[in-house]
Amino acid sequence: xxxxxxxxxxxxxxxxxxxxxxxxxxxxxxxxxxxxxxxxxxxxxxxxxxxxxxxxxxxxxxxxxxxxxxxxxxxxxxxxxxxxxxxxxxxxxxxxxxxxxxxxxxxxxxxxxxxxxxxxxxxxxxxxxxxxxxxxxxxxxxxxxxxxxxxxxxxxxxxxxxxxxxxxxxxxxxxxxxxxxxxxxxxxxxxxxxxxxxxxxxxxxxxxxxxxxxxxxxxxxxxxxxxxxxxxxxxxxxxxxxxxxxxxxxxxxxxxxxxxxxxxxxxxxxxxxxxxxxxxxxxxxxxxxxxxxxxxxxxxxxxxxxxxxxxxxxxxxxxxxxxxxxxxxxxxxxxxxxxxxxxxxxxxxxxxxxxxxxxxxxxxxxxxxxxxxxxxxxxxxxxxxxxxxxxxxxxxxxxxxxxxxxxxxxxxxxxxxxxxxxxxxxxxxxxxxxxxxxxxxxxxxxxxxxxxxxxxxxxxxxxxxxxxxxxxxxxxxxxxxxxxxxxxxxxxxxxxxxxxxxxxxxxxxxxxxxxxxxxxxxxxxxxxxxxxxxxxxxxxxxxxxxxxxxxxxxx
Amino acid sequence: xxxxxxxxxxxxxxxxxxxxxxxxxxxxxxxxxxxxxxxxxxxxxxxxxxxxxxxxxxxxxxxxxxxxxxxxxxxxxxxxxxxxxxxxxxxxxxxxxxxxxxxxxxxxxxxxxxxxxxxxxxxxxxxxxxxxxxxxxxxxxxxxxxxxxxxxxxxxxxxxxxxxxxxxxxxxxxxxxxxxxxxxxxxxxxxxxxxxxxxxxxxxxxxxxxxxxxxxxxxxxxxxxxxxxxxxxxxxxxxxxxxxxxxxxxxxxxxxxxxxxxxxxxxxxxxxxxxxxxxxxxxxxxxxxxxxxxxxxxxxxxxxxxxxxxxxxxxxxxxxxxxxxxxxxxxxxxxxxxxxxxxx
Ligand code: HEM
Ligand code: FES
Numbered sequence: 092x093x094x095x096x097x098x099x100x101x102x103x104x105x106x107x108x109x110x111x112x113x114x115x116x117x118x119x120x121x122x123x124x125x126x127x128x129x130x131x132x133x134x135x136x137x138x139x140x141x142x143x144x145x146x147x148x149x150x151x152x153x154x155x156x157x158x159x160x161x162x163x164x165x166x167x168x169x170x171x172x173x174x175x176x177x178x179x180x181x182x183x184x185x186x187x188x189x190x191x192x193x194x195x196x197x198x199x200x201x202x203x204x205x206x207x208x209x210x211x212x213x214x215x216x217x218x219x220x221x222x223x224x225x226x227x228x229x230x231x232x233x234x235x236x237x238x239x240x241x242x243x244x245x246x247x248x249x250x251x252x253x254x255x256x257x258x259x260x261x262x263x264x265x266x267x268x269x270x271x272x273x274x275x276x277x278x279x280x281x282x283x284x285x286x287x288x289x290x291x292x293x294x295x296x297x298x299x300x301x302x303x304x305x306x307x308x309x310x311x312x313x314x315x316x317x318x319x320x321x322x323x324x325x326x327x328x329x330x331x332x333x334x335x336x337x338x339x340x341x342x343x344x345x346x347x348x349x350x351x352x353x354x355x356x357x358x359x360x361x362x363x364x365x366x367x368x369x370x371x372x373x374x375x376x377x378x379x380x381x382x383x384x385x386x387x388x389x390x391x392x393x394x395x396x397x398x399x400x401x402x403x404x405x406x407x408x409x410x411x412x413x414x415x416x417x418x419x420x421x422x423x424x425x426x427x428x429x430x431x432x433x434x435x436x437x438x439x440x441x442x443x444x445x446x447x448x449x450x451x452x453x454x455x456x457x458x459x460x461x462x463x464x465x466x467x468x469x470x471x472x473x474x475x476x477x478x479x480x481x482x483x484x485x486x487x488x489x490x491x492x493x494x495x496x497x498x499x500x501x502x503x504x505x506x507x508x509x510x511x512x513x514x515x516x517x518x519x520x521x522x523x524x525x526x527x528x529x530x531x532x533x534x535x536x537x538x539x540x541x542x543x544x545x546x547x548x549x550x551x552x553x554x555x556x557x558x559x560x561x562x563x564x565x566x567x568x569x570x571x572x573x574x575x576x577x578x579x580x581x582x583x584x585x586x587x588x589x590x591x592x593x594x595x596x597x598x599x600x601x602x603x604x605x606x607x608x609x610x611x612x613x614x615x616x617x618x619x620x621x622x623x624x625x626x627x628x629x630x631x632x633x634x635x636x637x638x639x640x641x642x643x644x645x646x
Numbered sequence: 647x648x649x650x651x652x653x654x655x656x657x658x659x660x661x662x663x664x665x666x667x668x669x670x671x672x673x674x675x676x677x678x679x680x681x682x683x684x685x686x687x688x689x690x691x692x693x694x695x696x697x698x699x700x701x702x703x704x705x706x707x708x709x710x711x712x713x714x715x716x717x718x719x720x721x722x723x724x725x726x727x728x729x730x731x732x733x734x735x736x737x738x739x740x741x742x743x744x745x746x747x748x749x750x751x752x753x754x755x756x757x758x759x760x761x762x763x764x765x766x767x768x769x770x771x772x773x774x775x776x777x778x779x780x781x782x783x784x785x786x787x788x789x790x791x792x793x794x795x796x797x798x799x800x801x802x803x804x805x806x807x808x809x810x811x812x813x814x815x816x817x818x819x820x821x822x823x824x825x826x827x828x829x830x831x832x833x834x835x836x837x838x839x840x841x842x843x844x845x846x847x848x849x850x851x852x853x854x855x856x857x858x859x860x861x862x863x864x865x866x867x868x869x870x871x872x873x874x875x876x877x878x879x880x881x882x883x884x885x886x887x888x889x890x891x892x893x894x895x896x897x898x899x900x901x902x903x904x905x906x907x908x909x910x911x912x913x914x915x916x917x918x919x920x921x922x923x924x925x926x927x928x929x930x931x932x933x934x935x936x937x938x939x940x941x942x943x944x945x946x947x948x949x950x951x952x953x954x955x956x957x958x959x960x961x962x963x964x965x966x967x968x969x970x971x972x973x974x975x976x977x978x979x980x981x982x983x984x985x986x987x988x989x990x
Pocket of ligand 1: 149201208251302
């Protein structure tokens with residue numbers, strides 16, 4: 092087709108759409124919208140695309156999957172299981188895997204996509220956290236994102252339960268044990284959830300409806316809202332020359348982002364398809380149908396359940412007690428209900444906590460370099476450390492067999508280090524951030540190392556340092572470094588007690604915790620001072636700033 | 647510092663006393679660097695051909711998938727191993743074909759955008775999220791007018807009854823879930839076992855003679871007739887039992903009344919969260935639950951010696967009938983399985 096032919100077709104279609112939809116306004120408003128570019132912005136995209144892949148592959152699965160616990164005798168081509176009594180759910184998943192051409196591929200794509208979905212969401216979330224993208228005006232999107240992550244985990248667990256195989260059945264059994272452990276109402280909730288005793292016949296159709304209808308619909312609505320807000324707020328950008336809090340520097344939606352993001356969808360889908368082609372996942376034929384009596388050793392849930400499993404494993408059992416003829420099981424509800432609550436709530440509220448501490452009510456569109464927020468970065472690494480340790484605890488048996496250690500010893504050690512390592516990780520991370528900030532200062536004041544060596548007449552050896560360009564320097568000096576909140580007197584000038592004085596004290600304490608150790612960006616005066624100091628200023632570099640005090644002068 | 651200044655931290659140039667600014671100035675967007683393909687028509691042509699090649703590759707991938715679908719048939723007459731090999735071939739052809747078809751388009755489009763579409767950065771400007779003061783005042787006015795017109799504030803009777811109605815109306819929504827299941831009643835406290843039930847091997851079926859249980863042997867057993875129960879799986883989930891024979895003098899005194907010789911039967915359902923406690927370590931006489939490693943000591947009446955479970959595995963008292971088959975001497979004397987509130 093020639094260019095003019097394309098234009099003609101385009102004009103006709105465009106006219107048709109515009110006269111019916113007012114499409115020209117939409118195109119005018121959106122097509123040249125600018126989006127900044129950075130690899131870390133693709134994490135959210137991966138999550139979005141894997142959701143689409145889940146919708147597509149999941150819909151294919153629904154055409155063959157039979158959500159029923161009714162018993163049938165397996166007589167398919169996987170003859171190892173011939174004659175076994177299985178549920179229709181298991182039977183149809185076997186049929187999908189072995190007899191429907193492409194069925195195994197779709198199952199494996201669906202399962203891999205589910206894992207990629209959850210991983211990308213978690214990593215995306217930490218990108219947001221470490222760069223401060225959750226700050227005003229994006230707090231709502233932070234909360235939506237957290238809800239999406241929780242829903243994804245629930246959705247994954249429901250889907251995992253559907254094929255009714257031995258592994259998922261035991262996972263479900265544990266879930267029922269958790270429900271039973273809820274004080275007062277546990278056994279009632281379990282009976283309503285499972286339609287009676289465990290496992291019963293009701294859960295498969297019920298979980299199916301939740302898995303293919305209710306939760307995906309909620310997620311779709313939330314994702315839509317999430318993306319609308321991204322457009323309304325305009326994307327954040329990393330700091331750099333020319334980037335300010337009031338502009339956005341990048342490429343237009345059409346054509347650059349349409350091609351890049353659209354292409355990236357195909358890449359994510361392609362990689363997922365490749366994984367489905369090459370790597371078996373959830374081979375239910377190896378596990379066999381669910382039966383409450385047999386079990387295999389070393390069974391593992393999908394990774395996103397691992398941290399809960401780990402918390403359960405290292406919880407000592409002695410805390411269970413009976414009182415007035417009732418059994419109370421903190422060994423069950425502490426790790427499975429209280430702990431996740433304690434992990435999620437501060438995360439959900441974090442944007443408000445930080446804003447309250449800093450007293451900062453401004454909009455923020457420029458991202459932080461993590462090192463420039465040492466306390467926040469430390470807290471994030473602390474959370475990751477806790478999560479990782481719990482996750483490792485979920486594999487304590489595997490760790491034990493691989494390292495030839497006693498599982499009891501490993502568990503005892505883990506019980507201690509889940510409390511010790513996260514605060515340590517916080518401290519170390521904060522030190523590292525402050526160290527990097529001090530290095531940045533050095534670079535600005537004394538230039539970057541050139542690798543060339545210079546020898547003085549006295550025989551001393553120095554490395555030559557080259558001054559930074561204005562662009563390179565900007566990255567290292569263009570940030571805010573808040574100071575701890577100043578104490579206000581408890582009474583105001585006329586001697587009346589300030590309202591909220593106690594809360595204000597708490598705020599000052601936390602503010603001190605956040606900002607006491609700080610390294611301020613180099614100011615032009617400091618740079619001038621450093622240059623002035625000696626003629627071969629570009630030569631040496633020694634010592635950092637004193638971390639207990641803001642560095643206000645060079646040396 | 648103004649409290650709502652979108653320009654903070656970006657290009658602050660507030661001047662200090664003296665002639666140096668307090669902060670560095672934002673140097674502005676660096677000069678654009680041209681790519682090869684922008685200046686060299688040959689490089690552009692090369693990039694164009696690469697993109698086209700990737701799109702053609704995608705077409706090839708699609709063809710591989712279509713051919714794979716029709717050429718590789720899942721034929722039931724094949725032997726077991728051949729069938730599995732065929733399945734693997736089919737899965738690989740379809741999956742790899744699909745991957746090539748998708749990656750061709752994806753990588754092609756990204757390469758196109760990166761090499762041939764303009765890469766000069768553009769700038770948009772942001773505005774505060776909040777509306778202007780006039781718009782806000784107008785919005786507040788409109789809402790106030792609406793509230794006034796509705797009489798919501800003026801007519802407390804309407805307001806309060808509406809609040810009451812709204813508070814009550816979700817209740818039926820909760821009540822509707824009542825019929826999702828029966829009430830627990832005594833269900834969790836009882837099992838299928840009654841006195842005189844033979845111990846049947848699981849999964850093979852068939853009763854066991856005490857003489858079949860040689861020293862050190864372990865058997866998984868279920869009560870006779872459980873397959874005919876209304877919900878066999880539900881019953882199994884409470885009634886599964888482990889049968890073990892060890893030296894009688896190793897047994898704790900509390901175990902002896904329910905034991906037969908050195909043969910003891912204990913619930914196999916973990917008192918933690920209900921997984922089957924299926925791993926028996928001969929040497930230590932420990933039972934291990936693979937789910938969270940609760941460990942029960944057979945020589946201490948299955949007391950918990952490690953892990954997150956609290957309670958010992960309940961013992962099933964056994965004896966033999968006139969034909970010498972092992973039978974339950976009595977039902978379980980306490981609930982099997984995980985803890986729950988009503989359990990005393
Ligand atoms: C949105 C996030 C979703 C997640 C995280 C997810 C996750 C999962 C997982 C882990 C499984 C087990 C698959 C296996 O057998 O290995 C599964 C099964 C299944 N999913 Fe999803 N899924 C999602 C959405 C959907 C949607 C939207 C549909 C349908 C429209 C769907 C339909 C199914 C069906 C029918 C099965 C059972 C068939 C089988 O296991 O082979 N899923 N899901
Ligand atoms: S279910 Fe046995 S240890 Fe948790």
